[in-house]
Amino acid sequence: MGLKVELKPGERLILGECLVTNGDQRTRLLIEGQAPILREKEIMTPDLADTPAKRIYLAVQIIYTSRDPRPHHETYFTLTRELAEAVPSAWPFIEEIGNHIITGAMYKALKSAKALIAYEKELLDHASRSTDLRRGREADRKPA
Template structure:
């Protein structure tokens, strides 16, 4: 079954190991083939934008997804998730889902689950920020004045 894709002007998409960049007009096309990794620009993280632990996990899974040899990223991925589970044990159910999908070979679903990990991390950061206002950190010189 073919996948219908519509790209906005100048939008990029990864198909297999190629980056396709649209011109200055909308484009529609069909992608036919099995097990071809496809990532829209909005779903692509770069090493520069992977600036949190959960985003680094997403990047590792993304690299597995687009790689002809996903196992090359396993070491990096498992080191990252070990550190996250050590720091935030409540993230385990999401990581377990990612792990199961990786081990089952469903890297696209693992990537979707990694998005859930990013959302969970964002939620934890928001909760922390709400309970620890800036300037309320012990040893913060700015609040001492």
């Protein structure tokens, strides 16, 4: 049994190395065989990859959709090494992504990369809240 995909009007998906754009009506596809498939909501574009975790997701996506992923491995390794050095607590996510890549479970690697993006956002939100709290304390100390 194949994968059933229902596309909204104008929705896009990546099928192998091809970008497929739906027309102006809902469409239901049955896809049989082995090919990387990404729905529009799962696609990361270079202009959206504006954080280290998003760039890792993009690298994994490129590896997943490429006929020959080997030329992209060095980029992936460089990005993960830099993130691990800067944020050691991200290592479990990086390790999970790498394990999925090694075993050929590329879609699971993308899901793990999504979890890394969520973790990164949590860290950035926490840092932002802490900065706001510090600013608030400084404002409280200043005489009126």
